[in-house]
Each structure stands twice: as structure tokens, then as C-alpha cells.
Amino acid sequence: MIDLVTRQNLIPKNMAQATYLEAIRQGLWEEMEQDPTVFCIGEDIGVYGGAFKVTDGFIHHFGPQRVIDTPIAESAIVGAAFGASLTGMRPVAEFQFMDFIGCAFNQIVNMVAKSHYRWGAPAPLVLRGPAGGGVHGGPFHSQNPEMHFVHTPGIKVVAPATPSDAKGLIKSAIRDNNPVLFLEHKFLYRRIKEEVPDSDYAVPIGKARLHRPGRDLSIITYAAMVHAAQEAAELLSKEGIEVEILDLRTLSPLDREAITQTVKKTNKVILLHEDTKTGGLAGEIAAIINEEAFDDLDGPIVRITALDTPVPFSPPLEHFFLPKLEDVVREARRLHSY
């Protein structure tokens, strides 16, 4: 069964406003409260509370044994998290910036992701941290590393776009018996706010979310770009073009059913992501649509992505580099009249 419901339906009664960042903090805190096997490990996450303050105050409450500052050694962090997970713990390892995940690449891809397949050892750990651009972080503080891991069997990849999903998915990621890469979009950290359930709830991994129902064409996207799509949809709506927005939420495993369903409904599709184009997720989804709904397509699948370059630092350059609202609006109009 797929889970094509609007956001509103998902949210239980007991609610309060929270930013995307606070929502992640809540989810992590609640899981640590509930389950003593959950612990945090990473750089500057203890007394300092993390570069973005996701674990601010955690060390005071949970103690330094469960909020562990490490040397600057990402392969050691992931390796140690994996080792601890073999004893039945559920480590949550923070990358100060997701850009640094390359420093633990081998450990993740070859040690962690393959362990269940190779020798039957589950690795219930979460790798989390800030990803994404739009904050003028330059080439090394803005990267979107999802595809390296979407292309790695054995690790799940999650990239929420809203506070509720961020909270619900961090909880599911922690409870999952597999390694989960949890990508927090740093642009969203303090920019978006919504009602988030206080109580214990979780959002299932592997299920997309219908962010906005529409009639004329579908935008399939995730993370910060969901909000760009939303803005575009509002503009286009005034022109009578009703855009459906599918927020993937989980990038691996992909929700093929939800993808197929929206394509079958609108017959036209834009794939939108902040990651660079060549080898990006849009390609994978294009192939899936071809496989699942080729005959339903009434127009070419359109990709809107960042340029195939590193993430440039200077604001005009980064603006040019990133997918833009006007790109989405223009392409939607073009596709609509195809």
C-alpha cells in the first residue's frame, strides 16, 4: 500500500510549531529517551552541541557517555559506530557537514553497507548531518552526496523536506535495522516551521508523500526543492496549470509505486533536484518511469537540476548554479503545452 496522502492527514493531534531543525532535535531526543541503546557520536556534538546545534543540550541530559565527541576522523566515527552496532547499540553518527562523508566513503560503502549481505550482520546505525546548498557555503559546505549511496545497495537514504517528515523519519531511521543515511537540508534548518506532533509517531522509510495534488503535470522532487516546486505550483495555478508535487522523502529504496501513480495521473513529469544533473537521481527516476509508465507519457521527461559543476561560493554564481523558480515555471509551461 502506498501512502499518497497529504501532509495534513499524517499529523496526530498533539502538536506544536517547530522548525525543521527543532523537529530533528525532538525526534533524536525522544528516541534517546525511549531507547538507552541509542547514542550520538561525532565531532563537536557534546558540550558545543554540534556545528548546527542539532544536539545542543543533549550532553547535559544524556551525559558524555552517550554524546561522544570524537577526533576529526570520519572513518573512525563510522567504523566505531558500526562496531558498536554489532553489540546491539543504535549509534547516530553526525557528519559536521555531509561534504565530509567522502572521508568515510570506503568504511560506509564497503564495511557497513555490505555487512548484512556478506555475513549476516545487521548494522542499525544512522549517519546524519547537514547537506545541500543555497547558503553560500561554497564547494565544501554545500554538497548533496545522495547518489553515491542511492547507488550503494545495503544502505537506505532519507531526505526530508518538512519538519514533520524530518521528525518522523529520524525516528524511523533510528529504529531501522539497516544503516540509514539521513540527509538534513541545511537551508531548511531554520527557514521552515510547521506544526509537528509532540507525541511518538514515525514516518515510514520508503514511502513518498503527495505534497500537493494536481491535474496537469507532476513534479517529482525532494528536500529543499519541494519548496521551490510549491512556489512554482502556486504561480502556475494562477495560470490554470495545476501541478502535482510528489516529495520522495526516501531516496533509497525509491517508492516506485508512488512515482508510477503520479505519472499515470498527470502524464507529464518534471524531475527536480538540487544535486547536479549527470548521474543524479532524475536519471534513475526517468528510467523507472520508462519501465513502469512508458505508454502513459504525453511528453518528454524534463530534468531540472543544478549545473554539472562544483557548488560555487559567490551568491550570483550559486544562484546561477542552482535550479531556479523561473526554470521550473518555464519548463512547466513548456511541458504543459507539449
Add this chain to the structure above:
Amino acid sequence: MIDLVTRQNLIPKNMAQATYLEAIRQGLWEEMEQDPTVFCIGEDIGVYGGAFKVTDGFIHHFGPQRVIDTPIAESAIVGAAFGASLTGMRPVAEFQFMDFIGCAFNQIVNMVAKSHYRWGAPAPLVLRGPAGGGVHGGPFHSQNPEMHFVHTPGIKVVAPATPSDAKGLIKSAIRDNNPVLFLEHKFLYRRIKEEVPDSDYAVPIGKARLHRPGRDLSIITYAAMVHAAQEAAELLSKEGIEVEILDLRTLSPLDREAITQTVKKTNKVILLHEDTKTGGLAGEIAAIINEEAFDDLDGPIVRITALDTPVPFSPPLEHFFLPKLEDVVREARRLHSY
């Protein structure tokens, strides 16, 4: 201008039989003879001549200063190669197995690939080594790492399927002013042999090769799978299905023109690769075809790839894992009659 000629046309007069492995050796040797700035660096490449003997005898001829055995430290190898390239050298670094490239991932993706864009420093180096499966090497001696680098702007990726291309492309890779990842398919090393030009010639990076002209459908593929496609084509030909085979040769930058041209010709396309499916190159090509030739498609784009698992060790498992001749034949028939 694209280069859609059959292999035969490419080859100059002065020729001798060489395996894929010998062809690479020749290309590397010739470049080292011609250009004293070319040198080799890697593990066990000197006195031993490399795990697969690609540099066998090189140290005797070029001396230990130009054939440098390193500690087991892939990030140091890539870093040192990059540093040397900044002084105007053209290093050729060997990975003993391409599976170990993950140990240098950050150095490649963040130091090397971004250097020209960020600060205008060209990095004329080659990273080469054996990739691919089919030899029962298991999860850590069989990997196809291309997508991590196809998805990395700033580094080129080459994956030859024939001895002539292997020789011509290693030469182009060395002469290129950009970092080039040169993937040698270890299954092909000593299994295929053909006439290879003795003389100095090079195969351009970025150009696909029409491996077999055909009428009914196109198989777009590369590396070892070119030979699987060829076998399938021969079988299918007996049934009257004429398959066109496009050997990409270069995976980044992709030859969009050649891809478009073959799709426009046959209107049906199978994307075949040995790498795993999700996030594999087939997705990217599917998206390109959608962008460039949507209206020319007379059937869904079909992907045939390895399973989304690590590469299993045991022969029956690896056989099941890899794309099979019968898969290609079956899908070709199905698509033909679509």
C-alpha cells in the same frame, strides 16, 4: 562531429595482435618513452610489475624513479600524484583493484576533480586499474565504481571494451590536461585479443564507437558488456533481428550525439551495463534519450544490469547477479515485438 565508425576504420596499417592487457601496456610504455613527464605510481607496480602485470618490466626500463612503489595508502597515492601534476608532471596512478578507490574518494572528488574549477589548477593525471566482475573476485575485487565519478564534475571517465580502444584511450587519458579515471575491465585483460596499431595513435575521449551497425534496435553499453551484446546480436541476427551496438567508451563526458543518433535510427533501445541498476549509468542515458529523442522512441527504454546487491563471490551467485546473454536476447525479442 561524431565518430560513428566501425572499429576497423580506426586502425592504421602497422598492426600486431595484442590482448587488452598488452594493449594497455603498450600505450603506457609508449607514452612514457615519448614524454619524460609521465610516470607511474602505485602499489607493487615496480619490481613486481603490478598485481595484473600491467607495468611488468617497466621499472627495469624506466628506472625506480619513474615507477614508484608506494605504501598502502590510496589517499597518499592520489594526493602525491596530484601534487606532482601541479609541477607539470603527468602521473599515472594505479589502483591495485578499483574497489580500493573508495579509500581515496575524498582526495579524488574534492581535491583533484574540483581544482581547475575552484582555483584554475589543471590536474593532468590518470587513475587507472582493474574494475569489473565475472572472475569470481567477490565483493571487493569486482566492483564497477564508474558512477561515483560520472557524477563528479571535473574528472573524465573512460572504460574501453577492446584492445585498440584500450591502447588509444590510455594514451589520450595521459595526454589529457584533466584528471581521467581509466577503468580496465579485468575480465577482458587476457580474454580478448585483436590487431592493435603499433604506431602512435590515440582514440579521442568523449566519443562513442559504433561497434556493430544494426537496424532494429540499439544496445547502448560499454566495457565487458559490449561483448555480451555482440554475442546476443549474433544470435538475434539469425532470427532476423539486427541489433546496433553502441560502445560508449567514454562514460564522462557522455557522447550525447552518438546516443541520440542510434536511437533516432532504430527507435528502440536497450541499456546494458555490468554495474548495478539503481543509480547506474542506464538511468542517465534514459534521461538523455528522453531529452533528445523522446518522439523517436517506439518502445520503452529497457535496462539490463546487474542486481542491486554487492557482487557475490560464488560462481552461481555471480552468474545470477550479472546481466546474462539470455536476458539480452529475451529483452531484445520483447522490445522488437513491442
Add this chain to the structure above:
Amino acid sequence: MAAKTKINKISRNGSKRSANGGSAAKANALRVNQYGIPDWRLEQPEFEVFEVASGTEVHYEIKGKLNAPAPPIRESRYMNREQHLELYRWMVLNRRMEQALENLYKQSKVVGGVYFGLGQEACSCASAFALGPDDWFAPMIRNQGAQLVRGFHARDIMMQYMAKSGSPTHGKDGTSHYGDIEKRHMVSPISMLGDLLPVMAGVSLGARMQGKELACLTWIGDGGQSTGVSYEGINFAAVRKLGLVLIIESNLWAYSTPTEYQVAVKDLANRAIGYGMPGVIIDGTDACQVYDATYEAVERAHRGEGPTLIEAKLMRMKGHAIHDAAAYVPKEMHEFWRKRDCIDRFEKYLMDKKWLTPGQKETMVAEVEKEIDADRAFAENSPMPEGHTAAEGVYCEAGCHVIKPKYGMPKRAKRGEGKLKQTEAAIHFK
């Protein structure tokens, strides 16, 4: 809520500790090297490997005292007679099993290559033998003996090499690439050298949170320890005083590369100084030294005092794997070390002590051979896996494993009731 203030001095191997930490490791030290690292060896072999480049050819030569007699075995301070004999049996089983693997290879019954620990059986077996029952270990390719000692059977290893369905990985992986987190507490290695080090530190960390101080034993080659991840793992263990017991197998070669091209330091144990942890040098061909050094390191780990770095000096007596004739190794080097064979010397030691008679040896070897024969037959007769199983097991699905803390639920810190407060602090990028 009354707040009891606890002051944790952060671990730092500062001036209070003596030169090379571990007092245990020191007690037995008759000799220390120039940096104060205990050197338990009864012989300090003297030779150096040279690269010789003629006008047309490059090769390695060795120079030094190559006809020195083999040193005696150092008396163990921890093993009793029975343990000596049991250990001896493991070493014999280790070697004979590898001979059986070589035969299987020659009969084309093996998939891929075969790796040997010839000459290193003491280093694999005696160290594993020194572990406590709950301790964890992670072998490298040459530590097949350790797997036997810790409860796997020759058939398991044979089936791994033969890629059989009944192998511990069901054919998914080969060689020593398997493990068991349920019973035998063996972490599977991966090919990439060094990645196990932080993992074993992490096992110790996880267990500590559950109130258990484990010793986590692993080995790394003089080559493999050059990887950055080795350094990260050891350093992390040192900082957090985790129970890593690391044996560096200084066997003079890493594939075809002599240690001289791997590191510029003579004793890799010296690296312990830079980590701020105890290091010790032992003769890796002396089963008693391997046992005792590991034993002390294990005890230290059990006391929660932190990691130990043991450098075992020895020689890789075959090529890198079965395909490699090791033609690059100067012949005299093999000869020198053949005289130092760990089994021959241990056997002579036991016989000199009258703990083992030729007759007992014969019986033991016959038993070992019988065991190997039975295991080989079992392995040979077991089926290959079915192809379709290749698609299974990538993820841990519902019901596939129950995750729970192995040593008991971690205790919650008794701390203020504290609720999560909103954070408003300045951050780096907005």
C-alpha cells in the same frame, strides 16, 4: 535535584605514566629499544633489504647476519602445560589445514586464490588463544588459525574458499571474509586494509556502554597499517581507552613491497608512543611471547585501561597468495626465517621440556589429519548455492534479526530531568 559533581580527568598519556605506559607489558621486559619500547625478543635479527638497480634491471638484495642461529623460546609466564599442548595442536591444525587448502586449489576445487599464514601460525593461534571467552576478534587473511582457535572448523574455511552454500557466508563472500556476532564474536574483515581497526574500537565502545569491558583483538600487516583508517582507529581507541588489542604483523613484506618502502621507522611499535599507548615488540615466531603479550594486553583491556600495540616480528613465508611465487624476495631471507619456523621451534621446546613425546606428536598429527580429512570430505560434498539466493539478504528485513544489547541494557545516566529546550545559538552558515 541535588547535582553531584563528578570530575572526569580526560585521558592523556602525559607525564604521570612512565615512558611506555602499560606496566604489565613492562614487567617482563628485559630489554627496551632506543625509545623505551619493551622488546621481548631473544634475538634482534640484523639485516637490511636493498634495492639494487643495474643498467637493465632492478631487484632486491639482503645484507646482514644471515646465519645467526635461531633463538630459543621464551618461557611463558601465563600458560600451563596443557595450554602449551593445546596451542601446539592449534598451530599444527592451522598449518595442515592450509596444506589441505593448497591441495584443494591444485585440484581446482577452490574458487579464486588461497592465502596462507605459513610461518605465522604462532602469531595467529597464540594470540587468539589468549583471549577470554567473551572477547571479540577480527582476523585478517593470514589469521586462519585464529578462526580455528575461536571455534570455527576447517570445513568452514574450506567451504568459504570453495564458495559453497554451507559456508558461513553461504557463498556470498570467500576466504576469511566471514564472521559471527552471535556466538564466536568474530567480525568479518573486508579487503580494504585497516578498516577493522575503528570497528573493533567500536565493539569495545558498545560493550562498555553495556557495562562490559571487552578485549577486541585484531591484526594488521606492516603494509596494511599504512592506511589512514588504521591510524584513525588506533588513535580513537587510545583517546577513549578502548579495549583494542592490535597485533602488527611485521612480516617484512606487503605483497611485493619490502617494509623499507612502506615505513621509514625500524620498529612499528614506536608508533605507540605517538598514540600515547603502550607498545611492545615480540618475536612473532615464538608462541610463548605472542601468548604472553596478548594475554597482558587482554588483561589491560578487561581492566578498561585502553589499547595495546604489539609488534610481532616475523616473515611471510609464502607469496602474497597462491599465485605469487615471491620471486622478488631474496632467497637468503626465506632461509633465515625457515630456521625460525614457529612450529618446529615450539615443538622442540615442548619436547625438550618433555611435555611432548614423538609418539604423542604422531598421535596428535594423525588426529588433526583425520579431522581435516573429514572436514574436507564434508566441504567437498556440500552443494554450491543456488543462483537466486544472490538477490537475497541485502537488507535486514522484518524478523531477520532481533537487535538487542548483547551485554545488558545500558544504564541511563542519573542526570537532571531536563527537557529538550529550543536552541538559538549562532551557527556557521545560515
Add this chain to the structure above:
Amino acid sequence: MAAKTKINKISRNGSKRSANGGSAAKANALRVNQYGIPDWRLEQPEFEVFEVASGTEVHYEIKGKLNAPAPPIRESRYMNREQHLELYRWMVLNRRMEQALENLYKQSKVVGGVYFGLGQEACSCASAFALGPDDWFAPMIRNQGAQLVRGFHARDIMMQYMAKSGSPTHGKDGTSHYGDIEKRHMVSPISMLGDLLPVMAGVSLGARMQGKELACLTWIGDGGQSTGVSYEGINFAAVRKLGLVLIIESNLWAYSTPTEYQVAVKDLANRAIGYGMPGVIIDGTDACQVYDATYEAVERAHRGEGPTLIEAKLMRMKGHAIHDAAAYVPKEMHEFWRKRDCIDRFEKYLMDKKWLTPGQKETMVAEVEKEIDADRAFAENSPMPEGHTAAEGVYCEAGCHVIKPKYGMPKRAKRGEGKLKQTEAAIHFK
């Protein structure tokens, strides 16, 4: 062809060398630490950082001799009077430029954050000042002074922070993330700590092949040196005796993490022992010590003798970057080190020597301020890059750069005529 046989002894820091290699580094050593590492400091500060956990809160405290008087400056053996004064000017420029950056930030003219080297100006400037004209360097974020010393202007750095079109990277990257392989021989850092170390080793390797022995200077933090790639790079440089000159800036913190949680060793210079290369400890707030130690390491590199590890002890006097108030640092720690300010002490030293008068200082500072004002005006008035240039420059296209060896075409080895022969040897996987 007559084959002349050449025997290369492979480098190994064996028994022939004294405890800590570099005789140069040793000459000046009045004092060595417990492992024989020369310690040039005139004061060995004594304090320790503790983690204090109350029932509701965790923070750091410091204990030790915190009111010890600041040590004097150690007489330089290599700098003359003019050099002292020039160096002093660089340090002043370094600090004042960073103050200007702080102001620009407060005026919202900077994109992103700003990094400071406050208290570390001696370490950045004096080391860069000790390089020869052809030598290479690669700064880290705190080494903005080194960039000035080596020929960049305050405006370059300002424009980097302001993301201007005229910045060395044309707005593609910010902060110290730029370089110049043509004239100033600066390699651009990347954020990932440690990756520069093998790169600088490689620069030395490339130059050596062209017949040139370069010194390649870089810095790494006490935190950054924990990365595996640091280790790989230093080890490679040691094995191949490359001209890496590495200054570890032991400034007691890595972002919010005290060194006590980074490493378990007191003197990071001790790691030199494990690498088999010379190490030396200096007071990083003493410009003369920094200069002299670097100078000797540079000389050693020029002689082709290999790398040197210099541990500079000092303190990061601001937060990690401008957003970070460093509330986690015990106050007394800042106070202690403020008394050891590298510029104040160097200035007093120069004045005591009568090499600098208050009047001269005033003139110099006024000049520096003028220079900074001009540069700031230039930077402020320069345009932002045009958006479309974001798409350019990923690859080096035809005509964009000519690749040629910087120091001359490498000589071909005079070796046998040898033709490529077919290889038939056994391999691992078939």
C-alpha cells in the same frame, strides 16, 4: 650496453641515526622531551583541561600554573635585524587585516563566515618567511598571514571573503581556498583536513624528478592531524624523503574539542618517532623559534634529506570562526595565553633590542593601515562575478593551460634499450 650497478640503500630511520634524526634541529636543542624530541620552548606551560560533569551540565575546566609569567623570546640564529623588522610588519599586517575582515563582516559585506589566526600570526608569518624563493606552501584557514608574506595582498583575501569577481578564484570559492601554481606556488587548501599533506609531498616528488629539491610547507591543526590522510601523507614523505615541512599548530582546540579528546599523547611531535623523521617542539607564539625551526627544516628539504615535523604550541585565541564565541573554553585559558601574545612579545623584544622605537612602530602601523584601507576600498568597489561564469572552468580545455615541467624536463634514466616484452606471469584473478 655496459650495466653500471648502482646500489640504493632504501631509506630507513634505523640505528645509524640518532634518536631524533635531524642534526640541524638538534643543534639548538637545549632540552629534549622524554622521547628525545628537542623542545626549544623557554617555558613548558603546565595545565590540563578537564571535563566536569555535574548532574545537570557538562563543561570544561582548566587546572595548572596559570599565572606563570610569559617567557622571553628565544634569540634567532638565522634572522638579521632587517628580517626581524620585516617579519614584525607581516605579523602586524596579518592581525590588522583580520581586524578589517571582522569589520567587513559586521558591516555584512562578507559572504559566509570569517576565520581568524589571532594569536597565531607568528606561526603563520615566520614560517612562510623562512621559505626560499622557489619553495611551495599550502596554507590552512588560520594561515592568512602566510599568504601575505608570500605575495598575496590583503585585497585578495578580502575579495575571497566578499566573493568578488576579482578574487583569486573569481568567486568560485572563498576564504583561503585559493592558490597559484604559476608565481607564488601556493596550493589551495580544501576544507577536508589533512588532504594537503600528501599533495605537498607530491609537489616535492614532482620537482625532484625535474632535478629540484623543494621545501613544501604546510600547516595542520592538532585536530586536523587526526585524519587518516594526514598520516598517509606524512608517512609517504618520510619513506621517500620528500621535502615536506609540516607545522602542527597545537592550539589546544579543534573547533570545540579540546586536544585531550583528540589525541592521547602530550606532544604531537612524538609522532615523528613513529614516522622515522625528525620532530621538534617550539613555542608557536615566539616568532624567532618559528622562523628558526622552519628555516632548518627548509634547509633539510633543500638538501633532499626529507621531511620535518614541527609542533608549534600555542592557543587559538578566538572561536572556530566568527560565529563561535568559544564559550566552551575556560576563561583562564584565554587569559594565560593573552599574556603570551606573539606580536606584543615580539614587539617588546625588538624594542628591548632597540631595533624598533615607538615612533617607528607608529609609522609602520600607519603604513599598514593605509595599505589595508586601500585594499579594502579596492575590494569593496570591485564587482561581483556574473552568474553565467558559474558554468565555466570545470575542465581544462584546449588552450586554457600549457602543461610543462616547471623545473626542466626530467632526465631519462640511462638504462638498457629494453623493448616492451609480453608479460605472462601468474596473476590473482583470471
